[in-house]
Amino acid sequence: MIETLLTLAAVLIAVLLAVGKVPLGYTLRSLTVRWRTTLLTALAFTAMVTLLIAMLAFVNGMKIMTEGTGVPGNVMILADGATDEAFSNLSVADLTEIESEPAIVTWQGRPMVSRETYLVVNQMIPNSSPGRPQRRFLQLRGLDDPLMAARVHEISLQSGTWFSDAGVRELKEDAYGEVKGATLIEAVLGEGVARELGRDRTPEQLAHARNRQRLDVGDTFKLGNRLWLVVGVMRSSGSTFNSEIWAKRALIAAIFGKDTYTTLVVRTADEQSAAAFCQFLKEKYTKAPVSPQVEKNYYASLQETNKQFLVAIIFITIVMSVGGVFGIMNTMFAAVNQRIKDIGVLRLIGYAPEHVLVAILLESLLIAMLGGIFGCALGSLCHGMSATSVVAGVGMGKSVALQLTVDSTIYAVAILLTLVLGILGGLLPGLSAMRLKPLEALR
Amino acid sequence: MKFLLLILRNIRRNLLRSVLTALGTMVLVLVVTLVWSILMLLDLITAEKSENVKVLVTEKWSIPSRLPMSYANTLAQGAAIDPDDVRPLDWMTWQFYGGSTEKDKITRESLIFAIATDPSKVLTMLDGMEGLTPEEEQLVQLYVERMKTNLQGIILGANHLRNTNKRIGERIKLYGMGNFKGLDLEFEIVGVFPPGRYDTLAAFHSEYFARAFDAYERDHGGRKHPLAERSLNLVWLKVADTAAFNRVAAQIENSPYYTNPAVKCETASSGYAAFMDAFRDLVFFMRWYLTTACIVSLAMIIANAISISVRERRMEFAVLKVLGFEPAHIMLLVLGEALMIGAGAGLASAALTYTLINHVMGGLPLQLGFFSRFFIPVESLFWGPYIGGGAALAGSILPAWSACRVKVVDVFSKVA
Secondary structure, eight states: OHHHHHHHHHHHHHHHHHHOOSOHHHHHHHHHHTHHHHHHHHHHHHHHHHHHHHHHHHHHHHHHHHHHSSOTTEEEEEETTOSSGGGOOBOHHHHHHHHTOTTSOEETTEEOEEEEEEEEEEEEOTTOOTTSOSEEEEEEEEESOHHHHHHHHTOEEEEEOOOOSSOEEEOSSSBTTBOTTOEEEEEEEOHHHHHHHHTTOOHHHHHTOSOSSSOOTTOEEEETTEEEEEEEEEEOTTSGGGGEEEEEHHHHHHHHTOOSBOEEEEEOSSHHHHHHHHHHHHHTOOSSOEEEEEHHHHHHTTBHHHHHHHHHHHHHHHHHHHHHHHHHHHHHHHHHHHTHHHHHHHHHTTOOHHHHHHHHHHHHHHHHHHHHHHHHHHHGGGTTOEEEEEEBSSSSOEEEEEEOOOOHHHHHHHHHHHHHHHHHHHHHHHHHHHTOOHHHHHO | OHHHHHHHHHHHHTHHHHHHHHHHHHHHHHHHHHHHHHHHHHHHHHSOOSEEEEEEEEESSEESOOBOTTHHHHHHTTTOOSTTSOOOSEEEEEEEEEEESBTTBOOTTTEEEEEEEOGGGHHHHSTTGGGOOHHHHHHHHHHHHHHHHOTTEEEEOHHHHHHHTOOTTOEEEEEEOGGGTTOOEEEEEEEEOOTTTTTTOEEEEHHHHHHHHHHHHHHTTTOOOTTGGGOBOEEEEEEEEHHHHHHHHHHHHTOTTOBTTBEEEEEHHHHHHHHHGGGHHHHHIIIIIIHHHHHHHHHHHHHHHHHHHHHHTHHHHHHHHHTTOOHHHHHHHHHHHHHHHHHHHHHHHHHHHHIIIIIISSSEEEEETTEEEEOOOTTHHHHHHHHHHHHHHHHHHHHHHHHHTOOHHHHHHHHO
């Protein structure tokens, strides 16, 4: 759709250039003569387009993240009636039965399944600055077998290792403010949450940090009255796992009092097999009532928030665009007023009224484009910035760290909007210039 | 007065330009007003109060918080043991319940999220009830009375009523979802919350919830519902001031009653702040970038209009100087025009936004955290002129400076 509209816009400009008999140099000259007005109007457009790009980059980042999470062949099984991992409780007996289904593919002779307990927990923020919240929500995923979970979710490590079978590490000497023999819980962090937790460090801690941007292997953090040791950081950018902490399920269950599984993720051969397995679990599987979903569909359903933001952005853009149109109209009406005699002369030397209209439209388009291109350049600076937000579907939602993503579609939307506003802003002044009678204009 | 008339005449002289500038100002002030209204509410709920402090008691680590119902009575007393311990002024318990109006399907429309509570606490403890109009308060009081006498009574949020296409007096069945599977509840709709804060929340009698758990146990051969033991989600307390809060918090957090699970005590505003922290980048963007971009665009539009006007009137300014006007007078004249357009359009925009959003649309529908609808505060009637006027002044300083520096000789020599 965007491509079609862009093509239409390009055709429109080509037609204007082809139809316009008034030399383009005249149009450019009139813009440079009134450079202050041109610049001010263009700057208003720049502010608007920059804002639009930043807002769309945010929504795009969310969309990419929710669509990018999940593996096509994976099926996510929650308790019957649960819409969200946080509200799900699965019994071990039910899991065992499902895991023996033939549709599940195997790896090294074992079914590719991941038993998980997803939890949202409170963390008291150390060194919280005044006026900032004293606690934050963290997402924990307790796993029985991290290697299998990583294979099922296709997540790899950026640095470090997965947590050990015991899930804890005993201190060989006094360290981290703990005495020799104390046990630290091993945790693997998503990059986003590692960055978030890394912000809690004091300047002194930062001065000696292995990684100043985020927590890294060997760093510690406090959660649930226990000290946690970062043993690995996941390569999870662009997925909701980016904001999760993975650790040994048995330990999490004991610390946070959640002794049931919330999720079973199983791998089938491909997307079609996943859909078929879901259908089977819903309609023919009678051993336990469960709520299966193709994993990709589950994460895609978290885009409800996206839709809301998109509606808000469209509303803000429309309102600001109206302001932009009024601004450019003002400029073009003034330009027509100042050049009434010029227009009279143009008409007398043989230019038709539509040639005058095209000249004014092109002038208005050029101002808008100038602002739009600057806006695109400024807006592109937000590409790659990280932001926190919440993605939600029908359930509780997930707090996520996402990356603002500016892509060609966003540039296309911004340029299209600029062109439309340029045309709209120049149309009325152009029509009024077109109607001028040559002799009256010269009088 | 004559000066003012002169400004007004100048504005009317190029009516098209003035109207376009005013309209541009109005739409941009509209955006800023909407953004500030949302930010103001968020700031208000996250600002710590020093009196009549609401306290939130929840499970210390896990979310959603799940506490044993046996905690309720002692928590309601602020875990006070000794005679000189501080006791809360009022309290309220919340037990969450989520159900769908359709048996095997859960959609945004069919989902109803409700709290089971003591009906008599709805008006005294539910946040936001203190801001109701007398008519709204009377209605809620009526619904509460109905809830007290009808155990199956439920007060729905405005969105629920719209989504389910039901009316007050009709019956509704909810099929428990997720953790609430097996708890299917039948209600009679006895009322609806006033539009705003509780559009997506329903409330019903805690006694009915307790009986539903008992019925589940009876129907399942003595097996309790998985949530039966920990069906209490949070307890609200009201204390006199910050000092009382600190005492009550210490009493609760140090009490031996609440160890498994442990509880935490925080002010409501602190709880809201933690919850809204997930949106902090969005709020930062709205507060600093969106507002700034709007105001900059606005200033540019006004600066453009005024500078065009100044360029067209160089001769007029030269004549005014010949007639004895000082440069400061001319500057004031130009600034006055800009200010009048900016402040006037700003006021009109704020007034229109206030009327449209609050009285025509019934609030701005936007789901942000636990808010689903935002209203424009009456303070916006002051913001409008300030934003419009401020941007107009900022945008017109340079054109006004250029106007007051017009040299009579230069202008007339060009004419000659």
